[in-house]
Amino acid sequence: MLALDLLVNGLIFGLFYALMAVGLAMIFGVLKVVNFAHGEFYMIGSYAYVLIALKLGIPPWLALPLAALTGGALGWLVERLLMRPLYAGHGSWSSSKDEYAVVVTFGLSLLLVNLVDKIVGPYPFRGPVLIETSRFSIGPVMLNGQKLIAAGVSLCLLIGLALFIKRSLWGRQIQAVAQNRLGASLAGIDATRTTSMVFVISGMMAALAGALLAPLINPGPDVGAFPAIKSYVIVVLGGMGSIWGGMAAALILGVCESFFAVYVSYAYRDAFGLMLLILVLLVRPQGMFGEKGREL
């Protein structure tokens, strides 16, 4: 019975991880660079949610989409101001894009953490809950209302995103740009606009993850660090840039962590993902769901 409890709670954490990691996977998919400021999208989302709800007195259910919009706006700005020189125009940085992206996104991460630290303060806030309930059990599974609501919203968003990517014209264009950026341009797909859209979606998803968890984690300026590291682990485990692989890897990591924390060591719970990453890479360097080899 304990196993069922661990499985359900692990899947719930996996959904939160997926919400965070899927944006990182999408950015890697379309630009083939790692966004080291992804954790700060999460941090900005949690702060936006808390400050909008507490300081402006706006109901939490309305603060949630506003936090997502804040993350989306940040994503749009980052792409427009910092990432576009990487690939747009004839004098772009594309020949050294990896170095450029590492320096720029790492710098942005430090900037955002320190800006929040100076402007809002270094002390953690506690976000308002979406629903006031105490812990309750369904059979052997112990849950709390906020966590369940957050998991439900995450699940709906991930299903919505999956349908959007698979079925919509824009989703097809994102897949096309991720699979062959040059080919997409030749087919008449505006890869620049598509990349911008991916950053907006990525910012919204990470910000929503931060907002949904704000009542559970008491966000401070460096709150994005751990979720970001887990997202990198998930993206590599899932197969770099694979959205579906990332979602599956997030759920697997959530469940494995949950069991590891109880049966092995709670103290090393956060290190477990890194251990799992090393083990998987030893056996499958392309990740659990990645393609073998690379296209030339």
Add this chain to the structure above:
Amino acid sequence: MSLLRTEGLQKHFGGISAVDDCSIAVEPGEILGLIGPNGSGKTSLLNILSGFLAPDAGSVWLGDEAVTGMTPVQLANRGLLRMFQMTRVFTRISAVDNMLTAGLARGLSEAEAERRCETLLDELTLSQVRYLDAGALSGGQKKLLEFGMCFIAPPKIALLDEPFAAVHPVMREAMAGFIRRRHGEGQTFILVSHDMPIIVDLCPRSVCMNAGRVIAQGATRTVLESPAVIEAYLGSSVGSSAHV
């Protein structure tokens, strides 16, 4: 009026002149052959025409519109499409989705894109593999699929860069037949190829480049027999060579 023309195009890479004072014109409905030895500037010219390179000087006109320096997407949306020697299909979605994605991106309605997709899949003999991921197709089938993606929304002009390179003769004939049929419908092409029998067969008129410059243009047979073109491909005659 020419469908596509260039005036005094120049492109330098450091001290190398890749395109030097290049002026050509493509008339509506013609297949213009673009030939020249390796390193003669054909691909650089194609890169400028299709928006992948900005020229240092000169201009490109599509009809009466100056399109110099426009991006590949802007040019694709104006009806100038480029195919590379290496195929650029989307490997992890099906052949049919590749074509639909290209058609919808260029403004076709879903119904129209599906109708044209069916016709092209039949014509290109890809119906049997329509639901396979494009990455699973053979090299020749990928090239045919790329033709389908290009012509699902017929462009004003298609720039084909070595479409027949490393392709099985049967596939090559299928592609040549496809080009002939589109040409019969009035489609305009620029065809870059080292395959002279195909150039002679498909292109009534050709331009030959060497060292970035246009060294001959006119009727294809006349161009191929031009002493400047023969020298560009074969070097100067034995008697005049200082190295022999």
